Amino acid sequence: xxxxxxxxxxxxxxxxxxxxxxxxxxxxxxxxxxxxxxxxxxxxxxxxxxxxxxxxxxxxxxxxxxxxxxxxxxxxxxxxxxxxxxxxxxxxxxxxxxxxxxxxxxxxxxxxxxxxxxxxxxxx
Amino acid sequence: xxxxxxxxxxxxxxxxxxxxxxxxxxxxxxxxxxxxxxxxxxxxxxxxxxxxxxxxxxxxxxxxxxxxxxxxxxxxxxxxxxxxxxxxxxxxxxxxxxxxxxxxxxxxxxxxxxxxxxxxxxxxxxxxxxxxxxxxxxxxxxxxxxxxxxxxxxxxxxxxxxxxxxxxxxxxxxxxxxxxxxxxxxxxxxxxxxxxxxxxxxxxxxxxxxxxxxxxxxxxxxxxxxxxxxxxxxxxxxxxxxxxxxxx
Numbered sequence: 001x002x003x004x005x006x007x008x009x010x011x012x013x014x015x016x017x018x019x020x021x022x023x024x025x026x027x028x029x030x031x032x033x034x035x036x037x038x039x040x041x042x043x044x045x046x047x048x049x050x051x052x053x054x055x056x057x058x059x060x061x062x063x064x065x066x067x068x069x070x071x072x073x074x075x076x077x078x079x080x081x082x083x084x085x086x087x088x089x090x091x092x093x094x095x096x097x098x099x100x101x102x103x104x105x106x107x108x109x110x111x112x113x114x115x116x117x118x119x120x121x122x123x124x
Numbered sequence: 125x126x127x128x129x130x131x132x133x134x135x136x137x138x139x140x141x142x143x144x145x146x147x148x149x150x151x152x153x154x155x156x157x158x159x160x161x162x163x164x165x166x167x168x169x170x171x172x173x174x175x176x177x178x179x180x181x182x183x184x185x186x187x188x189x190x191x192x193x194x195x196x197x198x199x200x201x202x203x204x205x206x207x208x209x210x211x212x213x214x215x216x217x218x219x220x221x222x223x224x225x226x227x228x229x230x231x232x233x234x235x236x237x238x239x240x241x242x243x244x245x246x247x248x249x250x251x252x253x254x255x256x257x258x259x260x261x262x263x264x265x266x267x268x269x270x271x272x273x274x275x276x277x278x279x280x281x282x283x284x285x286x287x288x289x290x291x292x293x294x295x296x297x298x299x300x301x302x303x304x305x306x307x308x309x310x311x312x313x314x315x316x317x318x319x320x321x322x323x324x325x326x327x328x329x330x331x332x333x334x335x336x337x338x339x340x341x342x343x344x345x346x347x348x349x350x351x352x353x354x355x356x357x358x359x360x361x362x363x364x365x366x367x368x369x370x371x372x
Contacts, residue, residue, distance in 0.1 A: 004134045004348045008151050012139040055138060079144040
């Protein structure tokens with residue numbers, strides 16, 4: 001990558017990297033603006049993908065709402081993503097868990113993996 | 125500040141604005157540019173500032189120090205423009221009573237352009253070095269570059285024609301322009317195809333200006349400016365950046 005592009009992106013990168021892995025069940029805290037007031041909205045689900053690199057990196061969280069699968073993709077370095085809280089680790093064998101889309105109910109369960117250290121909680 | 129800068133397109137990326145919204149930006153290395161000549165209406169008939177960007181050096185010269193470089197790669201004219209005032213030839217000229225013109229005394233430049241000043245006070249003199257700082261309080265700029273060459277292109281790519289249908293009896297003319305107008309003289313036309321009729325031909329590799337691009341950031345130290353949106357040409361292509369002339 002060109003020196004200047006790196007320099008340009010530097011200021012947009014997150015200072016403290018978010019700590020989570022594919023398959024984790026997470027709560028994503030996003031800042032949303034209501035009128036003039038800012039509040040935190042939480043989207044919880046399973047991280048099924050991370051894609052891209054550098055300032056363009058994103059992650060996708062999937063959850064089931066009222067029987068319907070809902071996926072949201074967040075830019076990893078967005079200042080609107082305040083925090084990602086890891087609730088549960090899972091043992092997964094893939095980098096992309098797209099197979100979860102074809103499953104419903106009990107089949108979407110992932111084997112829990114107990115982390116050696118307590119779940120890392122990161123804040124920007 | 126009527127004088128702009130010369131530079132190079134580095135590439136595109138994205139940055140976050142203050143409100144957390146992604147801004148697509150093009151990174152431009154603008155400057156350092158050396159003022160090579162100042163045109164005056166007395167001497168040249170018009171007023172302009174000529175600046176140059178990027179040293180014209182051979183690979184061997186890049187490793188040498190400034191004194192050891194030989195300027196063989198540059199043309200004779202380019203060497204003349206930036207000649208050292210202490211050179212033998214200049215001394216001889218001076219001795220014979222010719223008043224030496226001001227010279228920048230820098231390496232010959234690869235990319236040279238003039239900016240018309242039209243009597244405005246530009247505050248530049250020969251040998252000055254302009255940095256990206258000239259855009260410090262500029263909100264919008266124009267960027268002039270050479271667009272990517274696409275060779276001979278059909279009307280669909282070149283002029284965004286719609287082409288013809290894929291089926292329903294269309295035979296081998298799916299990307300053709302269709303009719304180009306009646307041209308019999310007895311029908312009130314000129315007896316030929318209208319001048320300027322859009323057809324297939326060379327596309328790209330032409331001077332292209334994009335006006336009114338927002339300046340997102342200016343980094344004087346690194347001679348880097350970020351402009352919102354795309355600019356013409358490939359990465360590494362030379363561009364001219366000037367304060368916008370679009371009134372808004």
